[in-house]
Amino acid sequence: MAATVTLAQLAAADEAGFVALLDGIYEHSPWIAAAAWRARPAGGHASLAALKRALVQAVRDAGREAQLGLIRAHPELAGKAMVAKSLTAESTDEQTRSGLTHCTPDEFSRLQRLNADYNAKFGWPFILAVRGPRGEGLSREQIIATFERRLAGHPDFEFAECLRHIHRIAEIRLADRFAEHPLQGRIVWDWAEQLAAHSDPGFAEKGQLTVTYLTAAHQAVTRRLQGWMQDCGFDEVTIDAVGNVVGVYHGADHGSRRLLTGSHFDTVRNGGKYDGRLGILVPMAVVRELSASGRRLPFGLEVVGFSEEEGQRYKATFLASGALVGAFDPAWLEQRDADGTTMREAMRAAGLPGTMDAIAALRRDAARYLGFVEVHIEQGPVLDELDLPLGVVTSINGSKRFLGEVQGMASHAGTTPMDRRRDAAAAVAELVLFVEKRAAAVPDCVGTVGLLEVPAGSINVVPGRCRFSLDLRATTDAARDALADDVVAELGRICARRGLSHTLEPTMAASAAPSHPAWQAHWERAVQALGLPVHRMPSGAGHDAMKLHEAMPQAMLFVRGGNSGISHNPLETISTHDAELCVAAFRHLLEQLAAEAA
Numbered sequence: 001m002a003a004t005v006t007l008a009q010l011a012a013a014d015e016a017g018f019v020a021l022l023d024g025i026y027e028h029s030p031w032i033a034a035a036a037w038r039a040r041p042a043g044g045h046a047s048l049a050a051l052k053r054a055l056v057q058a059v060r061d062a063g064r065e066a067q068l069g070l071i072r073a074h075p076e077l078a079g080k081a082m083v084a085k086s087l088t089a090e091s092t093d094e095q096t097r098s099g100l101t102h103c104t105p106d107e108f109s110r111l112q113r114l115n116a117d118y119n120a121k122f123g124w125p126f127i128l129a130v131r132g133p134r135g136e137g138l139s140r141e142q143i144i145a146t147f148e149r150r151l152a153g154h155p156d157f158e159f160a161e162c163l164r165h166i167h168r169i170a171e172i173r174l175a176d177r178f179a180e181h182p183l184q185g186r187i188v189w190d191w192a193e194q195l196a197a198h199s200d201p202g203f204a205e206k207g208q209l210t211v212t213y214l215t216a217a218h219q220a221v222t223r224r225l226q227g228w229m230q231d232c233g234f235d236e237v238t239i240d241a242v243g244n245v246v247g248v249y250h251g252a253d254h255g256s257r258r259l260l261t262g263s264h265f266d267t268v269r270n271g272g273k274y275d276g277r278l279g280i281l282v283p284m285a286v287v288r289e290l291s292a293s294g295r296r297l298p299f300g301l302e303v304v305g306f307s308e309e310e311g312q313r314y315k316a317t318f319l320a321s322g323a324l325v326g327a328f329d330p331a332w333l334e335q336r337d338a339d340g341t342t343m344r345e346a347m348r349a350a351g352l353p354g355t356m357d358a359i360a361a362l363r364r365d366a367a368r369y370l371g372f373v374e375v376h377i378e379q380g381p382v383l384d385e386l387d388l389p390l391g392v393v394t395s396i397n398g399s400k401r402f403l404g405e406v407q408g409m410a411s412h413a414g415t416t417p418m419d420r421r422r423d424a425a426a427a428v429a430e431l432v433l434f435v436e437k438r439a440a441a442v443p444d445c446v447g448t449v450g451l452l453e454v455p456a457g458s459i460n461v462v463p464g465r466c467r468f469s470l471d472l473r474a475t476t477d478a479a480r481d482a483l484a485d486d487v488v489a490e491l492g493r494i495c496a497r498r499g500l501s502h503t504l505e506p507t508m509a510a511s512a513a514p515s516h517p518a519w520q521a522h523w524e525r526a527v528q529a530l531g532l533p534v535h536r537m538p539s540g541a542g543h544d545a546m547k548l549h550e551a552m553p554q555a556m557l558f559v560r561g562g563n564s565g566i567s568h569n570p571l572e573t574i575s576t577h578d579a580e581l582c583v584a585a586f587r588h589l590l591e592q593l594a595a596e597a598a
Contacts, residue, residue: 004177004178005021005022005178006178007044007045007046007047007051007178008044009021010022010044010045010051011043011044012044015034015037018033018037018040019034019037022177024088024089024090024173025055025170025173025177026055026059026070026073026166026170027070027074027075027088027090027091027166027169028073028088029069029070031058031066032055032058032059032062032070033058035061036051036054036055036057036058039054039057045531047530047531048174048175048180048531049389049530049531049532049581050530050531051174051531052167052170052171052174053387053531053532053533055167055170056167056387059163059167060387067159067163068124068159071124071125071127071159071162071163071166072124072125074091074125074127074166075087075091076119076125076126077095077100077111077128077130077147078100078101078107078111078112079115079125082095082100090173094130094131094137094169094172097130097131097137098130098131098132098137098139098140098143099137099139100130100140100143103140107144111143111144111147114148114151117151118147118150118151121151121155122155122158122159124159124162126147126150126151126162127161127162127165127166127169128143128146128147128165129165129168129169130143131169131172133189133562133575133576134186134575134576135172135175135181135182135575135576160385161564164384164387164562167387168575171575171577172577182576182577182579182580183580184285184579184580184583184584185575185576185577185579185580185581185582185583186576186579186580187285188278188281188282188285188576188579189574189575189576189579191281192273192277192278192281193273195221195224195225195265195273195277198211198218198220198221198224199217200212200215200216200217200218201216203270208269208270208570209271209273209570210267210269210270210271210312211265211266211267212266212267212312213243213266213307213308213312213313213319213346214243214307214313214346214347214352218243218265218266218307219350221265222239222243222245222265222307225245225265225305226245228284229245229247229284229287229303231288232284232285232288232291233249233287233290233291233292234248234249234287234291234303235248235249235250236248236250239352240323240362241347241353241355241358241359241361242307242319242320242323242328242347242352242359242362243308243347243352244304244306244307244323244324244362245265245280245304245305245307246302246303246304246305247284247303247304248300248301248302248303249290249291249300249301249303250296251296251297251298251299251300252297253298254300256298256299256300257299257368257369257370258299258300258301258302258368258369258370259300259301259370259371259373259590259593260302260369260370260371260372260373260548260552261279261283261301261302261303261372261373261374261375262283262305262306262374262544263278263279263305263306263375263376263543263544264276264277264305264307264309264310264320264321264544265277265280265306265307266306266307266309266312267310267312268310268312268568269312270569270570271568271569271570271572272377272567272568272570272572272573273572274377274561274572274573274574275376275379275567275572276306276376276544278375278376278377278559278574278579278582279374279375279376279544280303280304282579282582282583282586283301283303283375283586284303285583286301286583286586286590287301297590297593297594297597298594298597298598299370299593299594301590302369304321306321307320308320309321309543309544313337313346314332314335314337314343315335316335316343317542318542318547319332320544321544321548323359323362323363324362324363324364324551325363325364325547325550325551326360326363327547327550328356328359328360328362330356333347333354333356364551366551370593371516371553371554372545372552372554373519373522373554373556373586374543374544374545374557375556375559375582375585375586376543376557376558376559377558377559377560377567377572377574378391378558378559378560378561378565378567379565379567379568380540380541380561380565381564381565381566382565383535383537383558383559383561383565384560384561384562384564384565385564385565386535388533388535388560389532389577389578389581390527390530390557390558390559390578390581390582390585391535391536391537391557391558391559391560392515392520392523392527392534392535392536392555392556392557392558393520393523393536393537393538393539393555393557393558394475394514394520394536394537394538395475395512395513395514395538395539396512396513396514396538396539396541396542396543396545396546396549396556397444397446397474397480397512397538397539397540397542398473398475398476398477398480398509398510398511398512398513399471399473399474399480399508399509399510399542400470400472400473400480400481400484400506400509400510401470401472401506401509402469402470402472402504402505402506402507403451403467403469403470403504403507404467404470404491404502404503404504404505405465405468405502405503406425406427406428406465406466406468406495406500407464407465407500407501408423408424408427408462408463408464408465408466408498409421409422409462409464410462410465411461411462411464412460412461413459413460413461414460416462421462422462422498422499422500423462423463423498424454424463424465424466425457425463425466426498427466427495427498427500427502428452428466428468430494431449431468431490431491431494432449432452432468434490435447435448435449435472435487438486438487438490439472439483442474442479442482442483444474444475444479444538445472445474445475445479445480445483446471446472446473446540447470447471447472447473447487448471448472449469449470450469450471451467451468451469452466452467452469453466453468454467455467470484470504472484472487475512475514475538476512477511480512488504491504510546511546513546513549513554515554515555516553516554516555518553519554519555520536522555522589522593523556523557523585523589524536525588526584526586526588526592527557527585529585529588530581530585530588532581537558539556539558543556557585557586559574559578559579559581559582560574561573561574562574562575
């Protein structure tokens with residue numbers, strides 16, 4: 001392995017020296033380091049993150065042929081080069097760590113077949129960062145499963161995914177070369193893994209992660225968070241009347257105002273490990289550092305693990321964060337889950353009061369808080385496609401949802417002429433295309449028809465009824481309402497033209513939550529301080545921050561998710577290096593607030 005290098009050495013090096021110091025970071029591709037040297041800022045790269053970004057940008061700017069050459073410069077997994085022992089030192093280390101040098105005959109045969117099939121389909125070798133999101137190495141079983149899944153991918157996606165994995169390989173190699181390892185990121189990543197050991201019955205047996213409100217698994221997560229917060233050095237750790245885990249780290253003056261932060265720890269069914277939970281674990285890691293150094297800030301820090309956000313067991317989304325702003329609906333206490341248990345009964349079985357008096361007492365006095373910030377996995381592909389680890393949220397989209405039905409006339413598919421049909425499904429299909437076109441016409445608007453059903457449909461019957469859903473979102477309420485108005489009007493026009501009737505029931509309306517400009521700027525400065533470009537983006541998904549927005553200024557930071565940003569899915573993932581950047585960004589935000597208070 002090459003000797004440890006420093007940013008100072010790189011800054012002082014000429015082009016040849018710069019390329020030599022980074023030899024082997026990108027497989028057989030010195031042109032990448034050369035391009036980064038030519039584009040380097042005066043004084044050199046300010047941070048390892050800035051250097052990584054410069055190398056990534058060099059690849060992004062190089063064009064497809066150079067990128068294809070880079071992909072083809074990598075060896076096949078457990079391929080001929082490994083057998084012949086002609087891999088680079090870096091590739092040898094990576095394949096050895098994942099046990100690829102000790103494959104069983106069956107595993108080796110499967111990998112050879114997968115390599116051949118992948119090359120035949122795509123024309124380049126399969127690339128996977130086999131040291132994985134933690135950097136310690138994937139198992140052979142994980143590698144083969146990923147190989148099989150990605151073999152079914154589209155060529156354009158696979159080309160981009162191979163490049164993303166090449167950048168991940170380079171990131172790990174750089175960490176080794178610079179002897180800078182994501183220690184805080186590993187703590188956060190390991191916490192998330194340990195929390196994922198708890199899952200509801202019926203899912204745990206399948207290896208799936210599902211944690212719904214106040215189940216045994218939910219309470220096990222509660223206890224773990226409570227214990228970890230105590231171990232991290234929080235001064236107070238309590239479980240409140242809706243099951244939130246609340247940790248307080250006092251400021252130098254115990255009576256000082258607090259910064260509120262956190263996210264949720266419940267999950268969707270068969271969900272991922274980081275949605276919500278990341279926003280609890282990152283500030284916990286920062287408090288752990290503060291406590292270990294004996295440091296107090298000019299303000300307090302209150303971290304809330306919100307017990308519910310997903311609305312999976314009861315139809316009461318955001319009940320946990322809603323309680324903090326006085327938005328808990330008393331009727332929720334009488335809702336019943338699928339087993340007939342009321343929320344009040346579930347609360348009392350978990351040792352909570354189950355009374356509105358206790359819940360109403362949770363409402364926070366906004367005057368006692370500086371504001372609310374939340375760290376969250378993006379839950380989308382944008383940052384991953386841009387090869388950016390962090391993004392700054394400009395607004396949480398407002399949304400409107402509807403359930404609708406179009407009524408026409410069911411008739412024989414063979415005997416009803418095309419110009420005499422009253423086809424309900426064709427009308428909804430027309431609406432689906434309108435939603436797609438209308439939403440795409442306005443930046444950051446999205447529209448989705450996620451449910452589509454022909455009741456009692458038959459292959460040889462013109463559909464007489466068609467049920468559908470509408471989910472319409474935009475960064476402002478005005479844009480959301482304009483989108484909804486246009487879609488509703490178009491539905492009316494389609495039905496009138498086709499001689500159909502329709503019903504449309506509004507089921508939800510959530511206001512947009514624009515980030516507070518000053519707080520958004522805090523996140524932007526934190527990202528810049530790490531040596532990264534600031535990418536501003538809206539959040540299409542709802543978050544606890546949109547409830548706290550009703551009471552105090554809020555702003556969010558996104559971290560990219562791997563596997564094309566998939567979320568609400570077992571493939572949801574982040575790397576320890578990105579988790580490290582989250583911790584560093586949060587720490588920097590606190591330093592800004594401390595400097596302002598001085």
